[in-house]
Amino acid sequence: SQTIHQWPATLVQPVGSPLSLECTVEGTSNPNLYWYRQAAGRGLQLLFYSVGIGQISSEVPQNLSASRPQDRQFILSSKKLLLSDSGFYLCAWSRQGEEQFFGPGTRLTVL
Amino acid sequence: GENVEQHPSTLSVQEGDSAVIKCTYSDSASNYFPWYKQELGKRPQLIIDIRSNVGEKKDQRIAVTLNKTAKHFSLHITETQPEDSAVYFCAARAGGFKTIFGAGTRLFVKA
Numbered sequence: 099s100q101t102i103h104q105w106p107a108t109l110v111q112p113v114g115s116p117l118s119l120e121c122t123v124e125g126t127s128n129p130n131l132y133w134y135r136q137a138a139g140r141g142l143q144l145l146f147y148s149v150g151i152g153q154i155s156s157e158v159p160q161n162l163s164a165s166r167p168q169d170r171q172f173i174l175s176s177k178k179l180l181l182s183d184s185g186f187y188l189c190a191w192s193r194q195g196e197e198q199f200f201g202p203g204t205r206l207t208v209l
Numbered sequence: 210g211e212n213v214e215q216h217p218s219t220l221s222v223q224e225g226d227s228a229v230i231k232c233t234y235s236d237s238a239s240n241y242f243p244w245y246k247q248e249l250g251k252r253p254q255l256i257i258d259i260r261s262n263v264g265e266k267k268d269q270r271i272a273v274t275l276n277k278t279a280k281h282f283s284l285h286i287t288e289t290q291p292e293d294s295a296v297y298f299c300a301a302r303a304g305g306f307k308t309i310f311g312a313g314t315r316l317f318v319k320a
Contacts, residue, residue, distance in 0.1 A: 130306060141312040142253070142298060149306060157307075188252060197243055198308055200252040 100125035104189050104201040111208055117162075117176040119204050121189030124170065129191040131172040132198065133164055136186040148172060184208045211236040213301050215311025223319050228286045230314045232299035235280070239301040242275060242282050243308070247296045256297075257284070289318045 101124045111117060123129050133145040144157045146164035154164050161180060165173045172189055189201040212235040222228050234242075240261040245253035259266045259273045259282065266273050270289075275282045282301075286293055296315050302308040 132308075134310075142310040144307065144309070147307055155307075192308075194306075195241065197255050197258055200245075200254070203252055 100191070100199065102189060102191055102199060102201040104187075104204050106204060107202065109204060109206045111179050111206065113181055113208055114178050117174070117179050117183070117206070119174040119187055119189075119206075121172040121174075121201055122170055123191045126170070126191070126193070128169060129193065131166060132190040132192075133172065133174050134188040134190065134200075136188060136203075138185070142188070145174070179208045181208050211239075211301070211303070211307070211309045213299060213309045213311040215299050215314060217314060218312065219315045219317070221317040221319065222289050224289060224291060226289055228284075228289050228293070228316055228318075230284045230297055230299065230316075231281065232283070232301075232311050233279075233281050234301040234309070236301065236303050236309075237280065238303035239280075241302040241308075242273070243300050243302075244271075244273060244284050245298045245300065245310075247298065247313075249295075253298060286316075289316075291318050291320050294318045 103122050131148045134142045136142050148154050148166045162176050184207050187204045190198040192198040215232045243258035244256050246256045247253040257268050257271050257273050259275050270287045272285045296313045298313050299311040300308045
């Protein structure tokens with residue numbers, strides 16, 4: 099069976115510090131991978147998606163970036179965090195044309 | 210760009226009553242429509258989905274209808290129970306990659 103992992107689960111960072119969130123998927127190959135952000139009490143904002151190694155599509159211009167160094171690894175990064183980057187970050191995977199499965203999420207607080 | 214509108218944003222029903230959540234989408238190429246349930250602090254989980262070649266799908270107390278002409282789709286929950294209380298997201302996907310989510314509906318089921 100497939101599983102998706104995210105870490106860390108919780109993170110508190112000062113404004114201006116860097117960020118690296120990691121997502122890995124097990125039990126499948128060549129998945130589509132996604133990063134979403136959910137502000138408190140709000141909907142799911144698609145940040146990035148990837149259909150293969152090194153292939154990243156950005157949905158929202160901002161100070162975040164994503165990379166996919168391996169088939170089942172998806173990383174979300176920032177060089178300098180802003181207060182507005184606080185939120186619940188969800189990674190998801192899917193097969194082509196199939197449902198998305200979400201990871202457990204990382205709750206980021208920028209102070 | 211692609212957009213999914215979801216209404217209402219908040220819905221309060223009495224236990225045993227029905228709940229209906231409605232969504233509209235803008236991309237006529239959308240062919241896959243999942244619904245997710247998100248409990249407080251947890252990841253969204255798929256509860257039902259429908260594809261564009263089907264007008265209605267039912268799974269026990271949950272049903273989804275799709276009107277492709279009007280670009281509307283709806284979630285119906287019958288005989289609601291307190292454990293149905295959560296945030297529900299509709300979504301639409303075209304081309305197998307990018308899923309666009311609605312803003313969410315917070316459902317309260319009063320015992």
